[in-house]
Amino acid sequence: MDKDANFHLLGQLNTEFNTITAMIDLYCLHHHQPNTGKFQRCADCEQFRAYVKQRLDRCPYGEKKPSCKQCPIHCYKSQQKLNSQTIMRYSGPKMLVKHPIMAIRHLIHDKRAVPERNKQMTSNYKARKALVNKI
Numbered sequence: 001m002d003k004d005a006n007f008h009l010l011g012q013l014n015t016e017f018n019t020i021t022a023m024i025d026l027y028c029l030h031h032h033q034p035n036t037g038k039f040q041r042c043a044d045c046e047q048f049r050a051y052v053k054q055r056l057d058r059c060p061y062g063e064k065k066p067s068c069k070q071c072p073i074h075c076y077k078s079q080q081k082l083n084s085q086t087i088m089r090y091s092g093p094k095m096l097v098k099h100p101i102m103a104i105r106h107l108i109h110d111k112r113a114v115p116e117r118n119k120q121m122t123s124n125y126k127a128r129k130a131l132v133n134k135i
């Protein structure tokens with residue numbers, strides 16, 4: 001895993017990351033929080049979130065990324081895939097109430113056709129490495 005978790009995801013990828021973060025937090029809030037009255041993402045969810053970010057960073061479709069549900073590349077490891085399904089199933093329906101704009105954007109994105117891969121497509125990871133090399 002990338003040691004520096006502070007890298008930036010571009011455009012659509014960042015939007016998707018924010019949406020998934022909201023879903024992780026909804027799940028964590030109702031499953032992993034001690035009764036302190038103050039939300040703090042638990043270590044497991046924090047780790048899962050970092051994993052999601054890394055997968056988004058490496059997605060070869062880059063900003064043209066299809067929804068994970070439709071994607072022909074299965075890039076999640078089986079445990080993380082299971083984890084993701086559990087979180088989505090729980091938080092998906094709640095998102096419409098808590099974060100309607102994110103939820104609707106996500107639903108529209110889910111229906112969009114998978115784009116044909118081409119040479120112009122590059123992962124966020126490769127794009128930011130290329131940028132660093134230019135400086």
Ligand SMILES: [Zn+2]
Binds near residue numbers: 044
């Ligand atoms: Zn948690």
